Amino acid sequence: MDMMCLDAKSVTERACRSCGGSGIETFLEFGKTPLADRLLTSSDISEPEPIFPLRVAFCKDCSLVQITETVNPIILFADSYPYYSSFSPALLKHSRANALDLINRRGLGPESLVIELASNDGYLLKNYVEAGIRVLGIDPADGPAAAAERVGVPTRCAFFTRDLAETLRAQGMRADIVHANNVLAHVADTNGFVAGIARLLKDDGVAVIEAPYVEPLIEHCEFDTIYHEHLCYFSVTALDKLFRRHGLYLNEVKHLSIHGGSLRLYVETRENVGATVQEQLAREASRGIDAIGYFRDFSTKVDALKRDLSTLLGRLKSQGATIAAYGAAAKGATLINTVGIGCDLVDFVVDRNVHKHNKYMPGQRLPIRSTEALLEVQPDYVLLLAWNFVDEILDQQAEYRARGGKFILPVPTPRII
Ligand code: DWN
Numbered sequence: 198m199d200m201m202c203l204d205a206k207s208v209t210e211r212a213c214r215s216c217g218g219s220g221i222e223t224f225l226e227f228g229k230t231p232l233a234d235r236l237l238t239s240s241d242i243s244e245p246e247p248i249f250p251l252r253v254a255f256c257k258d259c260s261l262v263q264i265t266e267t268v269n270p271i272i273l274f275a276d277s278y279p280y281y282s283s284f285s286p287a288l289l290k291h292s293r294a295n296a297l298d299l300i301n302r303r304g305l306g307p308e309s310l311v312i313e314l315a316s317n318d319g320y321l322l323k324n325y326v327e328a329g330i331r332v333l334g335i336d337p338a339d340g341p342a343a344a345a346e347r348v349g350v351p352t353r354c355a356f357f358t359r360d361l362a363e364t365l366r367a368q369g370m371r372a373d374i375v376h377a378n379n380v381l382a383h384v385a386d387t388n389g390f391v392a393g394i395a396r397l398l399k400d401d402g403v404a405v406i407e408a409p410y411v412e413p414l415i416e417h418c419e420f421d422t423i424y425h426e427h428l429c430y431f432s433v434t435a436l437d438k439l440f441r442r443h444g445l446y447l448n449e450v451k452h453l454s455i456h457g458g459s460l461r462l463y464v465e466t467r468e469n470v471g472a473t474v475q476e477q478l479a480r481e482a483s484r485g486i487d488a489i490g491y492f493r494d495f496s497t498k499v500d501a502l503k504r505d506l507s508t509l510l511g512r513l514k515s516q517g518a519t520i521a522a523y524g525a526a527a528k529g530a531t532l533i534n535t536v537g538i539g540c541d542l543v544d545f546v547v548d549r550n551v552h553k554h555n556k557y558m559p560g561q562r563l564p565i566r567s568t569e570a571l572l573e574v575q576p577d578y579v580l581l582l583a584w585n586f587v588d589e590i591l592d593q594q595a596e597y598r599a600r601g602g603k604f605i606l607p608v609p610t611p612r613i614i
């Protein structure tokens with residue numbers, strides 16, 4: 198990673214984020230886009246917005262898929278970061294099951310220590326607190342960190358770095374469990390972050406890491422999950438190389454349906470690579486996921502989806518339909534700004550997260566309202582930007598649908614349900 202001087206807004210990487218190799222080839226280009234989670238206030242919308250190149254590349258040396266622009270993490274994650282994990286019941290249920298499974302599998306108790314990197318609003322660690330297990334959350338976002346403290350989860354409002362790991366270790370903190378969900382792909386210093394985990398773990402500790410998986414992204418054309426917060430798009434092949442570089446071993450891997458298809462990685466300081474990892478490495482090699490060829494036609498698939506979605510919305514609009522959207526999600530910002538979905542097509546976006554209400558989506562500046570607006574206004578159609586939570590959102594919106602409202606799912610192919 199090219200050194201980023203603190204006041205630089207972004208840097209363009211010329212080498213691979215993981216192996217440092219220079220063999221990175223771009224296979225998808227979005228031009229310049231706004232920051233997906235940088236929601237606008239009513240005073241912002243008359244101001245120009247910072248936009249940054251969004252380009253996706255593949256490393257021929259270690260197979261890592263990555264974006265080439267690193268936006269300053271302070272701009273992305275520090276102040277007024279709007280994402281609160283607890284607004285998704287499915288995510289809370291998923292996280293609680295993970296914690297209870299680990300308490301059981303690892304025989305955790307009052308003498309244990311669980312540390313979570315990017316602990317957000319305490320959505321996961323609160324389950325350990327409830328079980329009387331010592332925890333520490335680390336998260337740079339001031340709003341979610343304060344929310345975590347309010348639910349009894351001690352949280353250090355900071356970025357996790359190798360240096361912070363050394364500081365904690367010097368204070369006698371070594372973890373039985375290190376959780377890192379939806380953060381490994383977000384960190385500007387991928388190697389420093391992993392080295393820090395190695396320093397924080399007890400010798401018999403385990404890091405349990407969740408990250409979106411690159412295969413479903415490509416297979417289901419989930420291009421909207423590409424935005425500046427997501428620097429890396431992992432395969433097991435690329436992850437195995439990354440961890441080994443820091444004396445860590447990916448010993449077990451699970452597939453998860455959350456966030457459009459993710460991996461749960463069990464990483465330890467002792468090598469004991471199980472069948473799940475060996476099978477996955479073999480499978481990726483046989484499918485060519487470890488080579489550029491697998492990614493070359495993705496850009497064509499993305500263009501087709503963008504065209505089909507734009508045509509569908511245009512047709513409905515020309516028939517006089519009213520259209521709203523659901524989920525002021527970061528992936529929603531990528532979708533509306535790369536397809537060109539503005540107020541001419543969609544009247545407003547709804548979201549349950551109160552911190553997003555009365556703000557505007559980046560770029561297209563669609564107004565964000567509470568979900569009640571769907572029954573108040575009863576638009577003919579709702580474009581589901583948070584498609585990764587389709588089941589619970591359709592249940593939740595049964596009344597709107599019973600009154601004749603229809604949802605439009607954009608991914609993997611635009612369709613009305
Ligand atoms: O990596 C990241 C993922 C894990 O979460 C972050 N960089 C940012 C964020 O991405 P996202 O904003 O695309 O994530 P979600 O979780 O798909 O966002 C869903 C949005 O929908 C949130 O704003 C919450 C909202 N929501 C809602 O209004 N009603 C979600 C559910 C489940 C609901 O019922």
Ligand code: ZN
Nearest residue numbers: 213216256259
């Ligand atoms: Zn590489």
